[in-house]
Amino acid sequence: MPHDTAIARLRNLLGDRLSTSDAIRDHHGQNESYYPVTLPDAVAFPASTEEVSAVMTICHEEGCPVVAWGTGTSLEGHALAFRGGITLDLSRMDKVLQVNDEDLDVVIQPGVTREALNTELRATGLFFPIDPGANASLGGMAATRASGTTAVRYGTMKDNVLALEVVLADGRVIRTGTRARKSSAGYDLTRLMVGSEGTLGIITELTLKLHGQPEAISSAICAFDGIDAAVSAVQMVIQMGIPVARIEFVDAMSIRGFNVHAGTAMPEMPHLFLEFHGSEGAVAEQAERVGEIVAEFGGGDFQWTNKPEERNALWHMRHNAYYAAKALRPGCWVLTTDVCVPISRLAEAVTVTRADIDASALEATILGHVGDGNFHCAILVDPDSPAELAEARELAHRMNARALAMGGTVTGEHGVGLGKMKYMDEEHGAAWAVMAQIKRALDPSNILNPGKMVEVN
């Protein structure tokens, strides 16, 4: 067996929390996208920072790859141990360690999930806003620099992590940042670790900013005749500085998916889904102003509501967009791609992407967190058709190329993983080599999620 010395030493350390069983390896070889199942040699379930450190020390000595695992919801094959070695599953480190309500922060272990955290916080009047839809672990969300529907108002993981504890490749344990809201003391190692996808260190503790639960929340929905009108309305809302909490675009094909998957009967037209947070007065004012903008762009029948059950149904539907897309073609694989462009280019980017899909033989949905200029495309592929997969890749490729040509990025939030490696050179140019220099400095034997993010050889 490859890495058998490392695995034997890890078994000594962890006992039955080191597994080589097929079932467990298989679970950790899966992914939420179309990448082939890829089994690690073993799966470790550490229970503490000390254990993570001990694991890293052993793997460092033995040259054994270590791929962190949160909940496995990332969409570009990030957590697949495609060069073998062990998967380090952090789901047992799932404690909320400290709720500092006076300081609006919380200290947690990396395996705490977004939903578990918000359940824990409910009574405090505070919440953690970042919402990537999936019930991901906070460690994984930090590692992918996740964002989602609320980033337009509350920022991404980059903006909401105050401090981290990280175990480095050689087992050293460091703390980055403090509980102070800001600091100019030294290099921003926190932001260096956020988004590093497990290639620079293992996050073993996070201090996160919290926000007050809004006094009032309302949601709204509105249909448009065309993509251009819907997206142009979004551009105007952002340019006017209206502090919407969510502003989501879903195209007609996505609506068709919702109708099939959730049994709704919405008109199959491009829509905006919105949410407003604030005082009663502020929420009403925001909704009214957005209503005016939407009307200007021909948006029909702008409806807004304060009813929590209607709002929850709306976001539940939105969060299931991926599965709704799948429902359009039972048994299909979904190739999801995620780009982000300057907001002035958004309408063009979405329109051209839609036309490109329509000209292809494939079905796909487009939807996005358009307030940030971020949108996704979910392309439905017959798993048994290499031709379809090839065509889907071509569609995705052109979408990425357009985003770059528009001064944007090949991933607004999903991250690099395996799928976006091929664009790193073009997006970053000479800066990509600088990333590799940093990787080499911090992980000289290249054991942390090797083969991802940078090329070190």
Add this chain to the structure above:
Amino acid sequence: MPHDTAIARLRNLLGDRLSTSDAIRDHHGQNESYYPVTLPDAVAFPASTEEVSAVMTICHEEGCPVVAWGTGTSLEGHALAFRGGITLDLSRMDKVLQVNDEDLDVVIQPGVTREALNTELRATGLFFPIDPGANASLGGMAATRASGTTAVRYGTMKDNVLALEVVLADGRVIRTGTRARKSSAGYDLTRLMVGSEGTLGIITELTLKLHGQPEAISSAICAFDGIDAAVSAVQMVIQMGIPVARIEFVDAMSIRGFNVHAGTAMPEMPHLFLEFHGSEGAVAEQAERVGEIVAEFGGGDFQWTNKPEERNALWHMRHNAYYAAKALRPGCWVLTTDVCVPISRLAEAVTVTRADIDASALEATILGHVGDGNFHCAILVDPDSPAELAEARELAHRMNARALAMGGTVTGEHGVGLGKMKYMDEEHGAAWAVMAQIKRALDPSNILNPGKMVEVN
């Protein structure tokens, strides 16, 4: 002359934009704090990225230190070439390159100052909010991760830089980030450069986020019987999530300084200065809610106004706090220190600091951007008294030690420079060595602002 080969080669490159004159070297040997004048061997005034790159290539080959210079307003001796070599003055790279009003961003050269930028933007309806008081260069502000009065609402430089162009130690030119609002593509080199104080690269271009000029602005002022009441009111405002644009604490001694320096006749009591941004309705609502909180904490005579002239006078006074402190003791040196603590500890941190000053033989003012938990102390020292300087250092030292003990940082915004080097080890522990690893990877011959930020030997 030290570095004479490097200087000869630079003169070939730059002609009379390389100066070894005493007057120019002397200007670049000054600082806004109490550090002794420290002359560089020469001062270079590059006019383009290409020239900066050529300068770095030469200095890299010759092992000549390079210390970037924006406007020299940093407060911890950051820009002093205390190991000799050249000062790289970026003030001639002062062009606004692109105003993208639809995208709420702007592309500028590093020598553009905060005030020049906002003058340029006035007609667009947009503004750049970060305001460190001094009319610093944006390159310098990024390099120190500056913030100031508006950070409580708009964040710090970390939150408002979208992308950078950076010349590395060996002359390579890289671009970090894009004009897209968010990205998960790779290590966050932008945030690594922001706050690196010229030790990792020279910033030659910045893409900054802009914000819409608020529809309505009002300001307010309020006096309190004691520090504790004033700061506790701030804690409550933050915990309630009221989106104040500015919330500044100034202690009684600072007010005395204003009265002396600006000829005002304010009661010598602790005060809060506030500003509100938003729609007419939102601003009125915020002011009202803050008024209620302030009253709860015994704040007297909460006055708010929409009049721009009153508001400008207020912030003009606040921005001159440093010179007002100096006016309390003509001819004195000012030792400024800057810490940031979790907001729940702020009242205690400020109160204990005030008591510590009162028990000393020295005068000092305390004031701060308290919405972030950030406050400063300006200690007035007789330049001819080593005993006073020693006592001032002791006071500052205890303030820093308390900040660390409270889970805070030794600098919320001024940065490390020379003054805070001695705390880096304690604040960062093992993470400080990681910063040095990064420095060594990117600047192996240690020519970029050597001796600052990290210890590489």
